[in-house]
Amino acid sequence: MTGWTADRIPDQRGRVAVVTGANSGLGLATATELARRGARVVLAVRNTAAGDDAARRIGGDVEVRELDLASLDSVREFAARMAVDHPVVDLLVNNAGIELLGPRRTTADGFELQLGTNALGHFALTGLLLDGLGAARAARVVSLSSITHKNAHLDFDDLQFVRGYRGTTAYGRSKLATTVFGLELDRRLRAVGSSIVSALAHPGLTRTNLTPKAWEHRGRVGKVLAMAGLLVTQPVEQGALPQLRAATDPAVRGGDFFGPAGLGETRGRVTNAKLSREAADPAVGKELWAAAEQLTGVRFL
Template sequence: MTTWTPASMPDLTGKTAIVTGANSGIGLPTALELARHGARVVVAARSAGKGGAAVDLILREVPGAQAEYAHLDLADLASVREFAAGVDRVDLLINNAGIGLIPRQETKDGFELQFGTNHLGHFALTGLLLPLLLARPGARVVTVSSVAHTMGKIDFDDLGLERGYSRFSAYGRSKLANLLFMLELQRRAQRAGTGLISAASHPGTTATNIVKLGPLQPLLGVFFQSAEAGAHPSLYAATSPDIRGGEFVGPKCKILTPSERARSEEDARRLWDVSIELTGVRFEEIAYRPTSQP
């Protein structure tokens, strides 16, 4: 079987793609390839300097491309709402930005930072953009998770991890939340009769800034794959006609099976409800409607 490459991507002219964290890591080559294939690309990032530099790089690599920067801080729900209010259309939402393996910190809204940024920020963003996504035929939401989700466990009685914090388990928990969200979004979108596709990707061990090796950081590229290769699963999930809702794409664009915890519909529904409570974003367009009883 021939390994999939971005050369296989379809023409995306007329489509608008939003890539969170597109200023660095796998987000930048993701945005670059989407632009190379004709999409209008929004580089959504915290830093105007880095985001603007990413746009400049895309325009140098793809003269005539449609690329723009927009400020988005996923650790600040007010910023998420402000960003979403400025979006006019979206066909592809790539929930790519992520932080990991850091000491315990909190978002501006008081959430544990890895969970708040990697899951709650993207949950709110997706919900706020949902009406625009549902208005576009063939719209997709791709959420970047990780095989590290297998290390995660969600304690609904201690979402702030105040009773014990490990940077590794906290990261795994946020990536588990990403998969629970992706699968629940697909179930709700399908139940509501929409054509929205929700999928997830695992980039593999990639040379990005999320991995910190201290003085050995220059060796990162020797042992890990490039960010360009790490972007392939996201690009495949976002554009391949073979993708089905609920699929989890891994390295070499192989379909992976999420862990048993990630496939728990009970935990997914509970996480969904808690996320609505914490963010105030309700996904009304695909909300479950109880059947009336005679």
């Protein structure tokens, strides 16, 4: 397989990188490569025991910090401590995510769980870390999208998906919201002349711990479906390459979006990915931003 590989990641020494959900899957693969290139990597994880285990496996200049994106109190506490210990943040990889196919659940703040974790939690985190990012010479924010965003639609009259809830639809909506956020963040950063770059990536179909967990509620059928998924997905190391490129390639510009090139963007070498029309619509970006500010109480740009 040719194309952009982790071997092309430039020296990351002297840079502080925050990776959410870094104890497993795509986050672990991303944190590992960044640490390997010399970055000081903050593993922002909900389960610090799992984070400690990941840190031992990664080696290098790595630290573990508790962050539960499903709790705005946790997000604020994490950001406050980062401001003291790491007043300059060079890279924020908004990687963490949850995928549920069962009944509707909510965050500590009452948000639909997938929207609250995947999108709103990262919105608040980015805003609260913005001063640290702005203090860096060439900071980046990477938002993790999904190919599922292309078939999703944001219903601003029912953003919390109270009516007719379906887990798969909610996941797609949360990833559309994440994508819209990454693009709107780029627009707003450009408008104020900021040097911070907001880029996006998606992993295609990748073997992570999310898929089997998503099917747990289906019992034996779920186990069969999870096993079948192994046949159509790519290794996590390959799936992490789009976000690693978005995070480290010197040629990346604000609004760039990377994903796999093969089989409908499900696998293969890294290339420029395609956005849905709704994701790229500035009017949608403006409306989502206003909603996110109101819901989280975090206002920036």
